[in-house]
Amino acid sequence: MIEVLSLSKYFSDAKQQEIRAVDAVSFECYRGEIFGILGPNGAGKTTLLRLIATILAPTSGTARVCGYDVALQPEQVKKRIAFLSGSTGLYSRLTPLETVRYFGRLYGMADPLIKERARAIFDVLDMEGIRDRQVGKLSTGERQKVSIARVLIHDPEVLILDEPTAGLDIVSGRAVINFIRTARNQNKAVILSTHYMTEAEEMCDRIGLLNAGRLTAVGTTGQLLAASGASSLADAFFYYLDGKQN
Amino acid sequence: MKLRNITVIFLKEMLETIRDKRTLMVMVLGPVLVYPILLLAFTQLYTVQEARLQKLRTTVYLREKKEWPELKKALSEEPDLKIVETAESRLKDDAGVLVELDARRAREEERLVPRVMVVYRQTNVYSERGKERVLATLEKYSKEVTRGEVDLRKKERYLHPIIIEEKNLSSRPEQLQSVLAMTLPMILVLMTIAGAMYPAIDTTAGEKERGTIETILASPAGRGEIVYGKFLSVFVICMVTGLLNLAAMSLTFIHILGAFSESIVPFAGVVLVLVSLIPLAVLFSALMMAVSTYARTFREAQNYVTPIYLLCLVPAMMSVQRGFELNDFLCLMPVINMSLLFREVMEGIYRLRHILLVFASTSLYAAAALRGAVKLFRDENALFSLEKPFALFVRRRLLRAKSSPSLGEAVFVCALTFILLYYVSPALEGLWTGASDYVPEVILSEWLLIFLPVVAFAGYLKVDFRNTFSLRACRPVHILAAFLLFGACFFLLLELSVLLRDFLPLPVEFSERISKGVKEEHFWLVVLSMAVSPAVCEETMFRGFLLAGLGKFSRWARILLNGILFGVYHVFFFRIVPTAFLGVVIAFLVVYSRSIFPGMLLHLMNNLAIVVLLRYSEQTTLFLRKIGLGEKAAEWLDGKSHLPWELIAASAGILIVGAAMTWQFRPADRQVGGTNTLAETPLRTFEAFPSQGPEKEEIAKR
Numbered sequence: 001m002i003e004v005l006s007l008s009k010y011f012s013d014a015k016q017q018e019i020r021a022v023d024a025v026s027f028e029c030y031r032g033e034i035f036g037i038l039g040p041n042g043a044g045k046t047t048l049l050r051l052i053a054t055i056l057a058p059t060s061g062t063a064r065v066c067g068y069d070v071a072l073q074p075e076q077v078k079k080r081i082a083f084l085s086g087s088t089g090l091y092s093r094l095t096p097l098e099t100v101r102y103f104g105r106l107y108g109m110a111d112p113l114i115k116e117r118a119r120a121i122f123d124v125l126d127m128e129g130i131r132d133r134q135v136g137k138l139s140t141g142e143r144q145k146v147s148i149a150r151v152l153i154h155d156p157e158v159l160i161l162d163e164p165t166a167g168l169d170i171v172s173g174r175a176v177i178n179f180i181r182t183a184r185n186q187n188k189a190v191i192l193s194t195h196y197m198t199e200a201e202e203m204c205d206r207i208g209l210l211n212a213g214r215l216t217a218v219g220t221t222g223q224l225l226a227a228s229g230a231s232s233l234a235d236a237f238f239y240y241l242d243g244k245q246n
Numbered sequence: 247m248k249l250r251n252i253t254v255i256f257l258k259e260m261l262e263t264i265r266d267k268r269t270l271m272v273m274v275l276g277p278v279l280v281y282p283i284l285l286l287a288f289t290q291l292y293t294v295q296e297a298r299l300q301k302l303r304t305t306v307y308l309r310e311k312k313e314w315p316e317l318k319k320a321l322s323e324e325p326d327l328k329i330v331e332t333a334e335s336r337l338k339d340d341a342g343v344l345v346e347l348d349a350r351r352a353r354e355e356e357r358l359v360p361r362v363m364v365v366y367r368q369t370n371v372y373s374e375r376g377k378e379r380v381l382a383t384l385e386k387y388s389k390e391v392t393r394g395e396v397d398l399r400k401k402e403r404y405l406h407p408i409i410i411e412e413k414n415l416s417s418r419p420e421q422l423q424s425v426l427a428m429t430l431p432m433i434l435v436l437m438t439i440a441g442a443m444y445p446a447i448d449t450t451a452g453e454k455e456r457g458t459i460e461t462i463l464a465s466p467a468g469r470g471e472i473v474y475g476k477f478l479s480v481f482v483i484c485m486v487t488g489l490l491n492l493a494a495m496s497l498t499f500i501h502i503l504g505a506f507s508e509s510i511v512p513f514a515g516v517v518l519v520l521v522s523l524i525p526l527a528v529l530f531s532a533l534m535m536a537v538s539t540y541a542r543t544f545r546e547a548q549n550y551v552t553p554i555y556l557l558c559l560v561p562a563m564m565s566v567q568r569g570f571e572l573n574d575f576l577c578l579m580p581v582i583n584m585s586l587l588f589r590e591v592m593e594g595i596y597r598l599r600h601i602l603l604v605f606a607s608t609s610l611y612a613a614a615a616l617r618g619a620v621k622l623f624r625d626e627n628a629l630f631s632l633e634k635p636f637a638l639f640v641r642r643r644l645l646r647a648k649s650s651p652s653l654g655e656a657v658f659v660c661a662l663t664f665i666l667l668y669y670v671s672p673a674l675e676g677l678w679t680g681a682s683d684y685v686p687e688v689i690l691s692e693w694l695l696i697f698l699p700v701v702a703f704a705g706y707l708k709v710d711f712r713n714t715f716s717l718r719a720c721r722p723v724h725i726l727a728a729f730l731l732f733g734a735c736f737f738l739l740l741e742l743s744v745l746l747r748d749f750l751p752l753p754v755e756f757s758e759r760i761s762k763g764v765k766e767e768h769f770w771l772v773v774l775s776m777a778v779s780p781a782v783c784e785e786t787m788f789r790g791f792l793l794a795g796l797g798k799f800s801r802w803a804r805i806l807l808n809g810i811l812f813g814v815y816h817v818f819f820f821r822i823v824p825t826a827f828l829g830v831v832i833a834f835l836v837v838y839s840r841s842i843f844p845g846m847l848l849h850l851m852n853n854l855a856i857v858v859l860l861r862y863s864e865q866t867t868l869f870l871r872k873i874g875l876g877e878k879a880a881e882w883l884d885g886k887s888h889l890p891w892e893l894i895a896a897s898a899g900i901l902i903v904g905a906a907m908t909w910q911f912r913p914a915d916r917q918v919g920g921t922n923t924l925a926e927t928p929l930r931t932f933e934a935f936p937s938q939g940p941e942k943e944e945i946a947k948r
């Protein structure tokens with residue numbers, strides 16, 4: 001479903017030194033699977049997800065989503081993905097309904113279909129009461145629901161979620177986790193990034209450890225623990241982190 | 247590119263705008279409030295002025311070519327008029343009125359009738375009011391005479407007791423209209439630009455700040471579609487602002503003129519202004535969007551956009567400048583052209599040629615700005631603000647060596663040296679005095695205020711000098727090319743100066759000051775100041791540091807931008823265009839030879855030729871006469887007459903040959919990785935006929 005092939009992204013900093021934000025990363029994510037990317041701040045998680053979501057162009061390597069190349073057919077890729085991150089904000093002067101309609105139209109959907117999908121999504125997320133209020137006046141949790149509604153409107157096959165629970169309280173966080181699990185059960189492919197070990201352990205079918213732009217290990221929690229001989233994911237993480245340094 | 251997506255984005259942006267109070271304030275409240283306030287203020291000022299005028303007596307200069315005691319008595323008895331007898335036929339007092347009494351034979355009659363000539367200035371309110379008073383008095387007198395003596399035999403006298411003639415010394419007949427015609431275009435242009443400002447920032451930098459940029463980028467809308475959709479909404483808001491301003495302004499205009507005068511702006515004029523507003527709105531919508539795209543936050547964008555707005559103030563105000571008329575050249579200057587065109591229309595002048603030129607040139611700039619905006623939106627460095635601002639006030643040891651300066655650093659150096667030249671070079675005048683204060687000052691300015699700061703800053707930044715300043719040996723063929731380009735440019739620049747002369751005349755003091763310095767100072771000192779120093783110092787900065795800093799642009803963009811900046815650096819209108827032309831040629835030579843030395847050579851030869859011609863003008867004329875070219879050639883060299891077309895064609899041909907040589911024998915680009923970051927850094931520019939370093943302009947200014 002998602003194949004990442006030796007994907008790299010280099011930036012140059014103020015002194016024009018090369019920074020390898022993502023360095024030759026390869027992995028796959030299948031249908032009905034939640035693939036977690038675990039890494040500390042600045043590891044390159046957001047850049048990696050932006051590359052897969054075609055927001056940034058790779059320096060080298062590529063990724064294929066549903067068989068479409070992110071560099072060559074970005075429009076086809078965008079139609080099939082849902083991209084949600086800390087920096088995908090919402091238009092505060094639009095209402096949830098207008099937001100969803102706007103993106104639905106950009107996905108080429110007809111208005112009656114948008115209406116039908118929106119009603120179903122609002123119903124599931126329990127948003128009927130807020131659909132006509134301007135987003136700027138909603139709470140953080142309510143806004144996250146609007147974001148979820150936005151990414152689901154076109155019934156995407158792939159979800160790319162960058163720290164979807166960051167900054168949310170436990171109730172809103174739970175709602176997000178439920179939505180991710182539902183998506184997996186609907187046989188969608190989900191890639192999510194996080195720096196919460198427990199969240200990764202709890203939700204992800206497989207985990208990739210990302211550090212300084214490089215993927216140091218990939219596997220299920222069990223595999224990672226076994227290979228590293230650690231008792232917790234956090235220990236395993238440090239095992240691989242140190243391993244690279246040594 | 248899908249029209250549907252553009253429409254969807256456009257409609258959503260409009261919806262957001264309508265829900266935004268700040269935009270509505272600027273767009274609607276601005277014009278709706280500004281013009282009535284303007285009208286009220288104007289009316290009140292008028293009333294105050296009127297009251298003052300009522301109180302003041304008019305001085306009437308009475309010149310009696312023939313005496314008419316009755317008339318004189320009538321005028322003297324009028325309390326508002328103060329009679330001063332004069333023998334002069336000229337009206338020297340601007341606020342007064344000259345009344346000339348003469349006699350003329352009335353029609354079909356023997357008898358002489360008084361002829362009164364009233365001379366006044368309409369542009370002076372006091373004079374104009376005085377004229378009205380004089381006329382009223384004469385009228386009164388005339389009626390009394392008619393009433394007093396009823397005698398059929400003297401019928402003619404009763405019908406024409408006096409012959410009154412008026413003479414207005416002011417050239418503009420409609421004072422009030424001319425005042426409004428001057429100020430309103432400026433306000434309209436500035437309000438329209440202001441209308442684009444807020445939405446342009448809001449849809450780009452504002453979107454980044456609110457974190458919605460990634461949301462829209464992740465949607466299937468293409469970047470071009472996003473830009474066009476956003477642009478359309480900015481444009482519509484800008485036009486609506488302009489339209490509301492125009493409507494409010496027209497009403498105000500009609501109101502004021504309807505109350506106090508007789509003529510109003512024709513409807514066709516309003517329509518014409520409206521149509522001309524379209525390219526202006528496109529230009530500023532796109533320009534401000536492009537600039538704001540660079541910013542991370544709304545505030546940062548405001549910081550970028552405000553200087554642009556301030557830069558527009560001066561050209562927009564040109565409409566207020568009396569005697570500043572629209573000509574073919576000014577038709578090509580953005581903002582000034584629109585401002586002056588509006589004034590012409592307001593004054594009831596329609597020149598199809600001007601309208602077409604203004605429309606075409608502004609459309610061209612608008613298209614370029616829009617292209618730039620789309621390009622920036624595709625550039626992820628700009629879009630995600632990945633480039634860090636340049637290093638300044640950072641300890642040097644914390645800086646890492648790099649191959650070339652950044653764009654920000656290059657622009658900073660240009661601004662710094664410009665400021666230094668402007669403020670410090672006058673102070674250098676006393677440091678070292680030779681036969682003229684001009685020559686030493688140029689040398690000091692070039693080395694201390696250009697060369698030294700540039701090299702010092704480059705050292706501080708730890709840039710690679712060889713790469714930044716293109717300190718590479720060049721191929722002999724490029725030396726040859728420099729000679730060819732010099733020859734071609736010399737004649738082309740002469741012709742360019744002649745072409746521009748009608749629009750932008752060279753101030754006499756400017757050329758006198760230069761030629762005085764050139765003639766009186768020691769020859770080699772002149773060469774050092776006017777030729778060697780500019781060639782080395784200015785090339786180091788422009789084709790060295792600046793060209794390297796422009797590395798992120800494509801080659802042609804770098805060459806053009808470098809030339810334009812070089813021209814603008816020379817401040818005066820009459821120097822900008824020729825200097826920019828020279829700049830483009832040198833930049834081309836340096837980019838493709840990958841060496842700064844041919845550029846320095848070209849600059850040196852260009853300036854040297856000017857020095858020699860200025861210093862030895864008599865000898866040159868003699869020489870030319872000897873070889874049979876005589877007066878004609880001397881006129882060419884003085885920039886007094888057009889060059890023969892054969893010479894221009896030959897120069898253009900040589901220019902092409904030189905450029906082709908430069909390009910054909912360009913060294914291979916040794917850089918790996920393709921992008922043109924450091925490889926062909928420096929370009930160089932050269933200067934136009936009697937221009938040298940920027941310091942000279944500063945000097946001439948004083």
